[in-house]
Structure formats: C-alpha cells, structure tokens
Amino acid sequence: MSAAMTSTMSSPAELNSDLYTQHIAEKSPTTNSPPGESVTVDEDVSATPEQDAEATPPIAKMSNLRWFSVCIGLYSTAFLYGLDSTIAADVQGPILASLGDLSLLPWIGTGFLLGSVATISLFGSLYTRAEVKWLYLGSIVAFEVGSAICGAAPSMKALAVGRVVAGVGGSGIYLGGLTYISIFPAPSQRPLYTSLISAFWGLGAVLGPLIGGGFAQSKLTWRWAFYINLVLGAATAPIYIFWFPRHGAHRHEQILPRIKSLDWLGTFLNAATFALFITAATYSGSEWPWDSGSVIALWVVTGVVAIIYALQQWTAFLTTREDQIFPVWCLKHRSLVLLFIGTAGISAVNFFNIYYIPLFFEFTKGDSAVTVAVRLLPFIFLMIFSAILSGALMPKFNLYAAWYVVSGILALVGSVLMFLISDTTPVGNIYGFEILIGAGCGLTLQAAYSIAIAKSPVNKATSAIGFINVAQLGGGALALAIAGTIFQNVGFYTLQSALKGRGYSSDEIRAALAGGYSAIISDSSAEVRRLATGAIGDTIADIYGISISGAATVLVGGILMRWERLKWP
Incomplete structure (x- = not known):
C-alpha cells in the first residue's frame, strides 16, 4: 500500500491546514480527442486538460509524509465502512437470542444501508x-x-436505530473520502487512489463476518462487533483532527445561508422514498400477507412518494436548479446515466454476494463464523485485485x-453458475464461481467515480460523485431489500414444503431462516437438518437471479456506452 501511494506523490512544500479554494465558474463544454483519433462526446460536458489546469486553483502540495498520513485516514474510514456493511451478517443469530423480536431482525443489515442511501444525496450537496x-x-x-448505540442496545428497536444512525455517518465519511480524492491527487492518479478505497472497503467487508462472528462466540459477546468501531476510530482520530487539510469552495460566505438554501423538501422525499421501499420489501409476505391492507397501503404510499419526489426534482419545486438534492443535470448526459446504471448493477452484484455466499455456506455446510468468512475470501481477494488493476x-x-x-461478462457467467448450485455442489467449484464474480465486481465497482469526474465540468465534480454514489449505495440497498423479501417468502414456502407433516409451526420455520440458532437447524434430527439445509440452499441459489440481473445490467450498459477514450491529464 505504501509503495503504491508514495510512488504517485509529488514532492512538495507543506500544505497549510486552512487551505481553501475559491468558487469556480462553470466552463463551456469542449471536446478533447487523443491525437489521430476521432471521439464523439455526445451531449456530455467534459473538461479538457487545459480547462482542468486553468480551473483548478494553485493548491500547494503536501509533503509525502503528510499525504501518506491522510491516505491512512481515508482508507481507515473506508475499511470501517466496509466492516460495518457486513459485520452484521454473522451476528444476527446471537442478537436474536439476546434481544428477541424476529420481525426487526432484517434491520440489522438493511438499517445501515438505509441510513446510507437515504442521506447520500444530502451529503453530496453539503x-x-x-x-x-x-x-x-x-x-x-x-x-x-451509531456504533455506540448498537453496542449498548437494550432492545432490537434500539439496535435498529443505531444501525440507521451509523449508516448516515458512514455515508458521510465514504463520500468525504471520495471528495478528498477528487480534490488533491492529479486527475490521472485518481483512478488508483479511488480503487484503493475499493480495496480497503473490501478488506473491511471480508473481515466483517469474521470479526463479528468471532466476538459473538467469545466472552465479549456480539456487542463488541460494534464497540470495535469506537476503538479503531479513537486510534486514528489524531490523523483526522490534526493532519487532514481543510478545503472549502465558499471561504468568505456565511455557512447558515448556504445550509438554508439546501433542497430540504427533496431531502425529505428522497429519504422517505428509500425508507418506504425498504420497509415495504422487508415486511411484505414475511410479516404481513401480500394481500393485507397494510402491505397494499405501504406500496401505494411508496409509489406516490416516489412520483412526488421525481416531479419535485424535475420542476425544482421549492428549490432551484443549482440547489436540487438530486443532480438532475446528470440525467441529461448519456454517459453519466449509463455510468449510473452500470454502477448500480455491479453494486447489486457485490452486496448480494457478500451477504449470500456466507449465508449459503452457513446453512448448507454448518460452517462457523470464522469458516464462513474464509469461504468468502476468493470473492473478496479477486474483487480487491481487479479493483486495483482497474485503477492502475x-x-x-x-x-x-x-x-x-468485461466486468459484466465475468460477473454474469459467475452468477449464472451460482444460480445452478445446490447443497451438493463441490466447494472447489463454488470458489471458482466466486472468483469470476469477484473479478467482475472489482473492475467497475469504483471506476465510475473517476470517469464521471473526467466527464463533468470541474465545478460539478462533487455533484457527479454524489450521483454515482446514489447508484452504488442505492443499488446495493435495493438488491439486499429485494433479496431479503424473496428469501423470506420463497424460503418459507420451500422449507414448509420440505418439512410438511413434521409438526413445525410457521414461527419456527421463519426462525430457521434467521440462522443456526433455531430449533429446526440446531436441535433437530439429522434428517430434518438435511431437508432444511437443502431447501434453504436451493432458495439461495434461486435468488441469484438478482445477481444475474445486476451483471446483465452492467454488460448492457457497457455495450451502450460510447467507445471513446478519455485523455487523462
């Protein structure tokens, strides 16, 4: 890591910690082509290297040591964000045994992503x-x-609230890290630095189940799966407080008017749309029957709020075009829209596999938390490797x-092969499928950030980053919400059919879908366990249709993109 960072740094003078840049006027669209090559840039507004150099303020360079320290801070937060995205995967059973309330159990995973995706547009404006x-x-x-609330939670409700709060904070630090990278490194260096965020996020993601499961099985209990964030945060706090540079586009303007001018109606409607959708997806069929008045009303309200949000953003009602919470201007540019679609698709593939590969091994092989995390390594290692390769x-x-x-093809082939597995599929074969999917995910999981910056006016770089971040977090959150709904509904009927006539109640069958802490999985005969794990394994394989759909979206998006070359300064 250090070699990769220091090799791309310039040797400079020390940066003063109160560095600011002035507001940059928007440039006119221009086209720039490599020598001897004709490039059409449709309606996209791209900054040429000359414009970029002209528009970028003369920021003094940091020393290698200081920039290296800043990178440690940035990638530490990416690691924590990845850790918290998956740490709940292996602690749901112990939490359920400790706090009860099965109906709120899905919020341990989706609550964090909900907090992130519901506020990412707000952070983009901020x-x-x-x-x-x-x-x-x-x-x-x-x-x-949020982590402290989760660790000290006396009930499942408190834990769900803590996960949402942590997700809000995670959204801010993730987008903040990408914003720093969009400011300080040279444009040609940004893909590598951005890919390292994927690498450290992936490292945190693979260690999440391992660390969470390890704490759950130790005397420290599952609560330290969340308290660990406080320890790691305190250890790196001096870097953030004393070494991180300052940067602002409105040095001489008062902060309150800028905050008041935010699109607060759009912020509320954005959060409400995601919250309603995830709530409806979580409880439909599993908690409330699909034909119940509650479910029908919830989906109707979700649709109405989504439509109102779209109209409010399109018309800029009670806001201005410049202050809209969602960067509507991006929707007018073909390349940015296709980058959005591709990022949402690959994020859906990525999050789905990180959650459901461990779940498959937990049910079909009876693996412990540590073993489950090891089973995920082929996917994570290839994702990290291909992300760094792509960035470089x-x-x-x-x-x-x-x-x-290429990303879409690899992820699609691997997902189709996973769709065909069963509880009897050799583990070595599954590792091979993981490698294909992981390699496909890494190639484009972070690529859109650097491309979107290069395709956008320099004064709208942060807005473009926020646009892509909505795709990345939204794609993952919606994929998990939909997958959870299918898993709970299809899994219930599949398991009920497999165990028909054995006297198990509906509540016991639903509890079995929560993991190995149910009576059906833990305290039943070998035959019952075999039938149950086979049924659940088949259900997980079936819902790989979500991963297939996401990968196909990436492939189609890539085919429709303009086959142009970006000239990095």
Missing part, C-alpha cells in the same frame, strides 16, 4: 457548501455514535466501455 474537513469529522462522530491500468487502457463489458 460537501459543495461546507468545509470538507469539518463535515468529514462530523460524519465520523455520527458513525461512532484504466488511465493507460482507457477505453472505459470495454472495462464495463
């Missing part, structure tokens, strides 16, 4: 108005507060549409 350093530090505080090579082999096509 990072264009507020001091980056202080907003970043505030996000870390929110993340730690894309500026040189920068026909970016080709990267999406």
